[in-house]
Amino acid sequence: MVAGLALLGTVAAVLVNLEQIAEAEAQANAVLVGLVGLADAEHIQRTVVFFVDNRLVGFVVTVGCSVGLLLVPPISIIAVLLVGGRLSLRRALAACMLIGSALVLVNQLRLSAAxxxxxxxxxxxxxxxxxxxxxxxxxxxxxxxxxAIFASVLTKTRILRTGSNER
Structure with a gap:
């Protein structure tokens, strides 16, 4: 129950810090596009800047384009299931890590495609x-x-083959 309430606190923290999350995404994207050779990019707050045809251009990672809002529903669902005793702590943490990682990766791919x-x-x-x-x-x-990852983690009997039938 306490862990579920802590997850709800995490949801509140995400909502309060949406602009900081967007800025962290801009910073990560500037590094990523540089590492893969797409552009020599920098970030200025929530803006990713780089050169196109010898002209400095960029785009702003808005709160609406950020992964922050996408994280709220799955973490909220996991928290409610955890508080209600329908999900183990281990499965809840695995689901949060997997869905969070997947959503961050997808958003970075989208920004890199831009x-x-x-x-x-x-x-x-x-x-x-x-x-x-x-x-x-x-x-x-x-x-x-x-x-699909989210549903799989929440519905499988076992996450890893550890011999437990934890639900």
Missing amino acids: VGSMKLWGFERGYEISHVFIGSMVTSVGLVLAI
Whole structure:
């Protein structure tokens, strides 16, 4: 019960810190696109900046485009199941780690696709293509996979083959 309430506290902390989460995502994306060679990028608060055709461009990771809001529903569900005794602490923590990691990865792929599109097709066209088509496709596929992982962890009898039938 205490762990479930702590998870609800985590949800509250996420909601209070959405702008800081978006800034951390911008920073992570600037590093990621540099590591994979898409762009020599920097972040300024919630903005990822880089050069396209010798022109400095960028995009802002808004609270609405951040992973923060996506984390709230699954963590809330896990917390309620934990408080109600329908989920073990071990399974709850595994579900939080997996769904959280999956959602962060999907969002970083979406942001990186925006950078790659702008580098490939120029700022205006690349941003439009990545925002409307590529970003939506990456997000849709990623969310379906994240939900499948989430459902799998919550419904399986065992997470790992440890010999326990923990539910």
